[in-house]
Amino acid sequence: MAAIEVRGLVREFKKGPRAVDGIDITVAEGEIYGFLGPNGAGKSTTVLMLTTLLPPTAGTATVAGFDIVKQGAEVRGAIGAALQEAALDKFLTGREHLKLQGSLHGMKSAELKRRSDELLERVGLMEAADRKVGGYSGGMKRRLDLALALLHGPRVLFLDEPTTGLDPQSRTALWDEVARLSREDGVTVFLTTQYLEEADALANRVGIIDHGHIVIEGTPAELKASVGRSSVEIEPHDAARLPDLERALAPFGTPIATRGTSASIRLAEGVGDVAAIVRALDSTGIAIHQLRLREPTLDDVFLEQTGRSLEGSGGASDEDDAEQ
Amino acid sequence: MTGFAVWWGGVSGIAARQSRAFFTNPALIIPGLLFPMLFFAAFAGGLSDLTRIPGFDYAPGYTSFQYVFVLFQSSMFGGIFIGFAVARDFENGFARRLMLGAPHRSAILFGYALSAMIRAAFTIIFVTVIALVAGIDIMGSPAEVVLLYLLALLSNILGSLWALGIAFRFQSLSATPFMQIPLFILLFLAPVYVPLQLLGGWIRHVADVNPATFLLEGGRALLAGSAGPVLAAWLVIIIGGIVLGIWSLSGLRAAETR
Numbered sequence: 001m002a003a004i005e006v007r008g009l010v011r012e013f014k015k016g017p018r019a020v021d022g023i024d025i026t027v028a029e030g031e032i033y034g035f036l037g038p039n040g041a042g043k044s045t046t047v048l049m050l051t052t053l054l055p056p057t058a059g060t061a062t063v064a065g066f067d068i069v070k071q072g073a074e075v076r077g078a079i080g081a082a083l084q085e086a087a088l089d090k091f092l093t094g095r096e097h098l099k100l101q102g103s104l105h106g107m108k109s110a111e112l113k114r115r116s117d118e119l120l121e122r123v124g125l126m127e128a129a130d131r132k133v134g135g136y137s138g139g140m141k142r143r144l145d146l147a148l149a150l151l152h153g154p155r156v157l158f159l160d161e162p163t164t165g166l167d168p169q170s171r172t173a174l175w176d177e178v179a180r181l182s183r184e185d186g187v188t189v190f191l192t193t194q195y196l197e198e199a200d201a202l203a204n205r206v207g208i209i210d211h212g213h214i215v216i217e218g219t220p221a222e223l224k225a226s227v228g229r230s231s232v233e234i235e236p237h238d239a240a241r242l243p244d245l246e247r248a249l250a251p252f253g254t255p256i257a258t259r260g261t262s263a264s265i266r267l268a269e270g271v272g273d274v275a276a277i278v279r280a281l282d283s284t285g286i287a288i289h290q291l292r293l294r295e296p297t298l299d300d301v302f303l304e305q306t307g308r309s310l311e312g313s314g315g316a317s318d319e320d321d322a323e324q
Numbered sequence: 325m326t327g328f329a330v331w332w333g334g335v336s337g338i339a340a341r342q343s344r345a346f347f348t349n350p351a352l353i354i355p356g357l358l359f360p361m362l363f364f365a366a367f368a369g370g371l372s373d374l375t376r377i378p379g380f381d382y383a384p385g386y387t388s389f390q391y392v393f394v395l396f397q398s399s400m401f402g403g404i405f406i407g408f409a410v411a412r413d414f415e416n417g418f419a420r421r422l423m424l425g426a427p428h429r430s431a432i433l434f435g436y437a438l439s440a441m442i443r444a445a446f447t448i449i450f451v452t453v454i455a456l457v458a459g460i461d462i463m464g465s466p467a468e469v470v471l472l473y474l475l476a477l478l479s480n481i482l483g484s485l486w487a488l489g490i491a492f493r494f495q496s497l498s499a500t501p502f503m504q505i506p507l508f509i510l511l512f513l514a515p516v517y518v519p520l521q522l523l524g525g526w527i528r529h530v531a532d533v534n535p536a537t538f539l540l541e542g543g544r545a546l547l548a549g550s551a552g553p554v555l556a557a558w559l560v561i562i563i564g565g566i567v568l569g570i571w572s573l574s575g576l577r578a579a580e581t582r
């Protein structure tokens with residue numbers, strides 16, 4: 001049985017377009033599914049529907065075998081979720097948050113204490129457990145949020161942009177924990193992110209969403225292979241020679257959009273062309289300031305599918321799409 | 325773990341959180357005690373000569389007459405204040421955590437309502453101690469006095485259910501006037517200063533059908549051990565509880581589908 005099964009899911013807002021427009025997703029048990037897309041693509045709206053916080057306009061979905069519309073209570077009992085904003089009560093301590101969360105799930109006090117201690121230790125908050133969360137850093141709040149999501153031993157875990165705003169060390173620690181949950185505890189993880197490296201590093205499979213549609217889905221390796229060839233990006237010493245550079249590169253492959261100070265092409269024959277390119281530029285007198293050879297990334301996949309780059313698409317909250 | 329155990333876990337967890345916030349935060353606890361005291365001091369102290377009006381025949385005296393009003397007013401407003409807390413939780417996102425965390429969401433509603441009752445019980449005890457010091461005369465039997473406090477405590481639920489219905493629908497602190505103002509109007513169009521039979525004109529017509537009149541007059545009758553609309557007061561609690569229960573639960577459903 002699939003842990004998450006989504007068929008034709010739609011969410012329409014009154015004064016806006018369809019935030020989610022008929023998506024199909026299947027996530028196997030124990031899998032980490034990376035849900036990738038730019039701001040406003042429909043990632044958070046999808047998560048809000050799957051976690052029963054927002055009813056779908058059309059379509060069906062089951063989570064942990066339960067229908068998200070008809071069996072909301074069962075779904076909520078089987079899932080844990082850490083949403084974009086770690087909404088915590090600044091007057092409660094970390095431990096009090098865990099106590100409240102455990103109460104909501106009807107956990108017995110002995111089990112609650114044991115799980116709380118275990119999770120506080122695991123997320124590195126044992127020392128801060130009895131401090132009010134008003135004094136916690138952003139990273140500490142995220143880690144507490146994760147502990148809260150895991151307290152009752154959920155079968156499916158939803159993580160909505162879990163590392164946004166975290167320092168690299170906290171990010172790596174969270175990645176390790178998510179990977180461990182899937183590997184050792186068999187927890188299914190539905191991870192939304194706009195960080196390509198995050199999806200690449202963690203996800204068994206990735207779905208890319210844009211304007212409410214899933215544009216492509218597969219393992220990171222499959223998706224990158226679908227783009228196929230490597231690319232080369234060259235920055236000339238003299239920016240005025242950029243048009244000459246673009247003309248010189250044209251015979252070696254297909255041009256790719258760049259940020260304007262360099263020219264980039266998808267190599268027609270692969271990395272073997274690089275030596276010929278350097279010789280061609282040398283012969284035309286274009287001095288090279290920087291040359292970068294790049295293997296395909298998930299951003300290339302996104303670029304190929306949508307004609308736009310995912311990187312640098314902004315760091316604002318995607319949740320706005322749920323408020324339209 | 326049974327469904328009821330999970331539901332009750334949610335109710336008690338939310339009630340414990342709210343009660344902790346109330347009892348450890350002077351900004352919440354002081355106004356909740358100060359306002360009833362101000363009403364009590366102003367009305368019972370300043371208007372006691374009203375008992376000389378012909379037809380004012382409340383045997384326990386004017387302080388006791390006003391005590392019943394303050395009892396119901398503080399209890400019902402204790403319920404209204406829980407609506408403020410819910411609206412605040414929606415504004416800061418914490419309500420979403422509860423909606424996500426509680427398998428049975430009615431536990432959220434009942435948890436908040438239970439915390440309002442705990443808070444009201446505390447206020448009732450405080451007001452009663454002050455009233456006893458001020459010299460109220462309790463002429464009702466012990467059973468009647470128990471019924472009076474039960475009536476006051478249950479009137480808190482009516483206030484809670486009304487305010488929760490508003491809070492779930494609007495999810496904003498800007499909706500708090502809609503929680504308070506109707507209750508103010510209801511209470512002050514009831515026989516607050518003098519018994520019902522001394523009211524005249526349009527206010528008498530309004531007071532005759534005002535549910536708050538039955539609560540106050542019924543409560544006063546229980547305190548005095550005299551005849552009064554006690555049965556009507558219980559009907560107000562039962563019918564009001566059903567109607568406002570539907571109102572607040574439909575508000576919760578509205579919040580779920582928003």
